[in-house]
């Protein structure tokens with residue numbers, strides 16, 4: 001773990017642009033690989049973010065785990081497309097076996113299946129497509145053939161999700177030919193989880209005028225890492241015959257921990273789940289998975305062609321479970337990573353960030369100059385620094401000031417977000433190598449930066 005060097009160059013966008021222009025100056029004559037390597041080392045690498053740096057405490061990115069790196073190198077060397085048997089017998093079979101094994105590992109239903117995806121965003125999008133398709137079946141038509149216009153009144157369709165859901169849900173709704181009016185936000189409780197009582201109220205309000213086709217729960221919301229309560233949402237979805245999708249892009253990994261079993265109770269009945277091994281698991285980007293509760297669910301998106309992915313072919317063709325006709329061998333880095341570490345080590349590495357964030361939360365809650373916005377469900381904590389010398393009306397500005405000042409120094413990275421009307425600082429731990437002392441250094445830095453706020457224009461206009 002890199003503790004001494006800076007996180008990245010700290011250069012401005014203009015400076016980075018100047019450095020990178022030679023890279024895109026495509027000439028008639030080529031350059032040697034040695035020269036290109038030097039160009040990359042001097043002009044690009046200093047500006048890349050170092051995810052192995054102890055001060056990187058802000059985003060869902062990580063350096064590849066060693067076993068994963070071996071798999072990724074092998075995948076790159078052979079550049080296999082894996083969507084069907086013809087392009088890669090070994091790649092296609094490995095992906096199918098890996099998906100089956102993951103379903104067992106996560107304790108999903110015996111009929112469950114999965115597909116690798118380019119990103120969590122696309123996994124969410126496919127899940128919503130499947131949900132609307134199923135709704136159309138209830139209404140007696142084939143969504144694949146008739147599309148949205150098959151619904152008597154598409155404006156009645158509703159997808160329910162938390163106010164804190166990732167924006168890819170809204171994006172998916174739009175991409176599927178619906179609009180923002182088809183997405184209804186569910187209120188969250190003080191811990192930023194969907195509140196089941198509010199959900200029941202919303203269902204009652206919508207009952208007469210709208211048709212709920214999907215409820216989206218999140219395991220590990222982007223801003224606060226909150227885990228929505230799966231069981232009450234499952235009941236609600238069954239009550240209105242809606243699909244339940246769990247966006248576990250970040251947090252589904254934690255269901256592998258025995259101490260999280262109660263939060264993930266009912267997971268074997270959820271219709272679909274998004275999971276991003278390229279987040280907490282340290283697998284190289286892109287690495288995402290979409291699980292479905294019943295393998296037949298993928299038939300709703302399957303398209304066959306005459307030249308490959310032929311109907312009724314007996315060989316494995318993973319490509320019929322998701323749109324891309326070319327995908328990389330994403331299963332391999334995940335397979336080699338789990339093989340190399342063993343599940344005991346995987347679980348231990350998942351635990352460490354949670355313990356450190358839990359300790360940080362306990363510390364901050366006992367401080368007069370900090371206010372936590374939630375108890376952490378996972379490895380994310382949002383809070384405000386509220387030192388005595390800054391009056392309440394300036395707290396939002398102070399958080400932005402601290403965030404910008406710290407980022408501009410290039411030594412550490414925290415993030416900032418907004419929860420309701422409050423601007424809050426956000427610390428996120430991905431790496432098991434970041435320890436509590438590293439987090440406390442950031443808190444000290446926040447305090448030191450906060451003292452400089454008195455001099456700013458905002459305090460003394």
Ligand SMILES: Cc1ncc(COP(=O)(O)O)c(C=O)c1O
Nearest residue numbers: 119120121166220221222247249
């Ligand atoms: C909860 C959640 N869902 C979905 C996504 C989107 O995943 P991806 O970045 O892989 O597209 C994110 C990204 O941070 C996320 O936090």
